[in-house]
Amino acid sequence: MWVSLARIWAVMLKELKQLSRDRMTFGMIVMIPLIQLMLFGYAINTDARHIPAGVVDLASNQTSRSILQAVEATQAVRFNHNYLSPQAASGAIVRGEVKAVLILPEDLDRRLLLHPNSAAQSTSTTLARPIGQWLVDGSDTLIAATVRSLRTMPLNDVSGHPPQTLPPTFEVVQWFNPEQRSVVNIVPGLLGVILTMTMILFTSAAIVREREHGNMEFLINTPIRSFELMLGKIIPYVFAGLIQVSIILAVGHILFHVPIRGGLMSLFGASLLFIFASLTLGLVISTIAKTQLQAMQLTVFILLPSILLSGFMFPYQAMPVPAQWIAEGLPATHFIRMARAIVLRDATLSSVEFDAFWLLGFILVGLLAASLRFRKKL
Template identity: 50%
Template sequence: MGGLRRLFAIVGKEVRQLRRDRLTFGMIAGIPVLQILLFGYAINTDVRHLSAAVADQAQTSLSRELIAASQASQVVDIRARVDTARELERMLGRGEIDVGLLIPADFGRRLADPSRAAGQLLVDGTDPTIPASARQLAALELGYDSTPKPARREPVYEIRNYYNPERRSAINIVPGLIGVILTMTMVLFTAVAIVRESERGNLELLINTPVRRIELMIGKILPYVLIGLVQVTLILLLGAWLFDVPIRGPLLHVYGAAGLFIAANLTLGLVISTVAKTQFQAMQMTFFFFLPSILLSGFMFPFDGMPPAARYLAELLPLTHFVRLIRGIMLRAAGLGDMPGEVLALLAFTVLTLAVAVGRFRKTLD
């Protein structure tokens, strides 16, 4: 009986402690709810409404019918019309479109020949889901007003997979993996920074120094920026050595994008550090941020397959913008200047979270 009383006393103590720790109690319910919402509502592997542009060099009724059928399939949304294949390639390189529809001037003759593809799909192969979705367009069939439809042996569209013609998964995964690893490590490093100072008693020493809040925050960040760049270098070297992952864009731009992303995650970690009371709470909050980042950023699941609400949420996550940047630089040979929106998003996130962290931190013990 005495043993049972002691056992129940310990259980009661743990229950009371959980009731006081509202953050942990919230995680107990929050993590399952978040996962069921993300996997059940936001994650959709049936990708539609890919952004597309078309170059109709034939300008015939049949070419217009093909464009209309492609739009009606809901696989693509045609958002621009250009004149040449080079313009389509330029838009692909800048990440402005996912698919380019090229209809050549001899489209009618090609369509009448069942052994040849009549048009081409220029596909961004940096995301493996885009070529798979674009293949649905190849099965399109065009009607002929009064002419019997020939039995086609070849699809209407020939697919040209840009940037990853061999369709090797490592080429798609490794650039995005840089962002996943940095998110996991950088946020956690600074998330426990202020909490650790308080638990070890070092915060009392900082209170009595003339160090300002902004100086403390930046001082906490700078060493980890260097650590993050070392991680980036290690991943790039292993990716090139083991998987032959190319770096087609300027290496300086790769490190520039990585530096912006590292700073964004470190400042977010500082915000978490000013909210959490213990290192365990800081790790819980880091995991709570990491889960939607990896699922909604486009690294694991297609971004275009998500509902609008999930895409709006994903635009608030640094990993979403970094995945676009790093894939564009490494695989499409783009530069930071080709994707100014992604750069500005990371800068804005960094400035905002640093301001919040500085505003929340007080050099007091209460």
């Protein structure tokens, strides 16, 4: 028994020494729980606040300004865009510029006068006419529920009477997902999560595998350039990514009845950009990692923030500003925005051009970084 314990002790010491020399693995042991704690404890917030919203103020008087101030005081929305017409506001929702728009009509004062809370209509049985209308992007159920909570508000700030129980003050019109089905929002987001996981995993070990299998000697003796090798590594996986996109969209549409309102060409164009971006990120990881185990660890290191900060599980607007800065550096954040806009809001690539150009720039920078880091040497 003592001899067996001595052998176990020897192997244990050997593993500890090897772990102490493997800085990448040791760093992941420390960083993964730390990052998970920070993400779940600090960045993840299911209470949506400061939702970007627009306003169409057709009344443009002191009453309307008082209403806007009362709504903003709830901290649920932040009015950062003004539109001249409901049509312009509708286009902003389709582009994803805002998540909701408050429309205040020209006869706002008259509607307030006819409201049961006013002196002219003191009986609680009077049927109140809505004093305004909310247009809401209903594709995100949490944001839609937050805006719906604003439809009944105390009017003492604008009418001069104490607040009381009122019927809904604002009419709420939900677009793109009136049934409030969560799957409608999840399936387009799954495009980004699944492609992130598979595409980065496929290529993160590409260069490392050549070293471990002894193929680096053959590559050294060929006239291939670094940039050519990088492109040759990722192009075969592009077709695999497009197959995954087709499967997710088909199954989501057939089994879960997720509508595909946008053009398929726009959606596949956005998917192609994201696939190239994810494969490029995998190549950069491959030039950093020394073993395939390290490549998989770095893949997990990228995958966790991509799931938690991209807006797939939690609203982007509910995260604190530092977490939003981190999210903006992740390709998944930009693609999930594009996919939901195209699938649910009938947007085109030109409507989401900022995210499209961001992914294109990421591809070029990533390919350049991977090519510069790769050296044809043992």
